Amino acid sequence: MSNIHDTAMANAFVSGKVELPERLRALTERRTRLLGTAYRLMYDTPLYVERGEGAWLIDPDGRRYLDAYNNVTSLGHCNQNVTDAICRQASTLATNTRYLQDIILDYSELLLSTFSPELENVIYTCTGSEANDLAYRIAKSYTSGTGVIVTETAYHGITDAVSQFSPSLGPNVPLGAHVFTVAAPDAYRLGKDAGEKFDTDIDKALETMRARGIRPAALIVDSMLTSDGVLAEPVGFLKGAAAKMRATRGIYIADEVQPGFGRTGSHMWGFERHGVSPDIVTMGKPMGNGHPVAGLVARAEVVNEFGAKARYFNTFGGNAVSCAAALAVLQTIQQDDLLSNASAIGALLRERLRGVAQRHGQIGDVRGAGLMIGVEIVRDDGGQTPDKIEAARIVNGMRNDGVLISSCGANHNVLKVRPPLIFTPEHVEIFVAALERTLAKQ
Numbered sequence: 001m002s003n004i005h006d007t008a009m010a011n012a013f014v015s016g017k018v019e020l021p022e023r024l025r026a027l028t029e030r031r032t033r034l035l036g037t038a039y040r041l042m043y044d045t046p047l048y049v050e051r052g053e054g055a056w057l058i059d060p061d062g063r064r065y066l067d068a069y070n071n072v073t074s075l076g077h078c079n080q081n082v083t084d085a086i087c088r089q090a091s092t093l094a095t096n097t098r099y100l101q102d103i104i105l106d107y108s109e110l111l112l113s114t115f116s117p118e119l120e121n122v123i124y125t126c127t128g129s130e131a132n133d134l135a136y137r138i139a140k141s142y143t144s145g146t147g148v149i150v151t152e153t154a155y156h157g158i159t160d161a162v163s164q165f166s167p168s169l170g171p172n173v174p175l176g177a178h179v180f181t182v183a184a185p186d187a188y189r190l191g192k193d194a195g196e197k198f199d200t201d202i203d204k205a206l207e208t209m210r211a212r213g214i215r216p217a218a219l220i221v222d223s224m225l226t227s228d229g230v231l232a233e234p235v236g237f238l239k240g241a242a243a244k245m246r247a248t249r250g251i252y253i254a255d256e257v258q259p260g261f262g263r264t265g266s267h268m269w270g271f272e273r274h275g276v277s278p279d280i281v282t283m284g285k286p287m288g289n290g291h292p293v294a295g296l297v298a299r300a301e302v303v304n305e306f307g308a309k310a311r312y313f314n315t316f317g318g319n320a321v322s323c324a325a326a327l328a329v330l331q332t333i334q335q336d337d338l339l340s341n342a343s344a345i346g347a348l349l350r351e352r353l354r355g356v357a358q359r360h361g362q363i364g365d366v367r368g369a370g371l372m373i374g375v376e377i378v379r380d381d382g383g384q385t386p387d388k389i390e391a392a393r394i395v396n397g398m399r400n401d402g403v404l405i406s407s408c409g410a411n412h413n414v415l416k417v418r419p420p421l422i423f424t425p426e427h428v429e430i431f432v433a434a435l436e437r438t439l440a441k442q
């Protein structure tokens, strides 16, 4: 049995920390025996799930957990439009991008129509990591540089190249010598100055890169800084940073794997909140509502430079079934106007959380956009000192109460709340009641 003490992943299950019921103990042991030690489970008492339905995950005993964490299934678990589209396509044709087919073009047209016209090409992958890996390859080819700037607790994925610019993987996964980090803008502590400081930090990173003789390739930022602690403010902070990167002939990659497809409510894409236009946008997670489909959208000039030199084929990326799933997802988001729902329900949830914060001093800040929400947990002494122990207590307390969230941020003290875009006012009330009970249990 593994005995992993993971300091890099917030909310990781640590074997032996809590005594598990026999069934869970046997399952975790079997898992470790079969899958080895690289995987992590979440929560002190891992969750054993059998099926999903809308905003709910259900265990083998029929106990229902309100899922306010899984941003992949943003239309809700097992959405009928998506499962129907997958079944239809899988029983008609399931093959790759080396043949002429309508479905990939139908989807690409709809997807590209959600971007401004200068972003005119799309390339498909299976995961967000692959999309970022390809984006970086294209950036290196286009700029002839290698230097990358990311935020201090960024996560962009798992390939060799991408893990080298994913500092949230922790100190045992070293950053590349070509990677430079900047502090994420902390508007909770710095107010409006957070944007200016971010700009200054980008300048400093570019200076250091220059001093080391490294030519810039890309600035890559998750537009909601999810793993840095869900940082939505100050609006516009990405604009100056992207301009600075471009002034050095580097490119700006918006990582929309987390905030894309309407999660921020006001816009389909998180970078739009900042009034900036990227050279490349990477996406994944909710793109297939659980079906593995991901990709990137880019300026044609950038793609052409790469395409003239290198051939791109990804056996499963852009296959017909993935395109059918993705088409059903985007059509459902648009037809059901889920952006408006994300805006309205996200605002309601933040308002209710701010009410809870007035009664519980350990909530220092409630922030976010749409249904991407961060709740910063601090010591209950009127200051702003991060309290990761209390955050972990709340995450696990909520799980035991039947509501699923996790935590993030450099100090693991920000509750990460990402419910499906179909969340309702009733779900908000269930969420808030569980949080109140958990906070009161101190």
Ligand SMILES: Cc1ncc(COP(=O)(O)O)c(C=O)c1O
Residues within 6 Å of the ligand: 126, 127, 128, 129, 130, 132, 155, 156, 157, 158, 222, 226, 255, 257, 258, 284, 285, 294
């Ligand atoms: C911002 C961001 N980028 C990229 C990825 C990698 O995506 P995937 O797990 O599909 O490879 C993730 C995954 O959590 C992510 O959060």
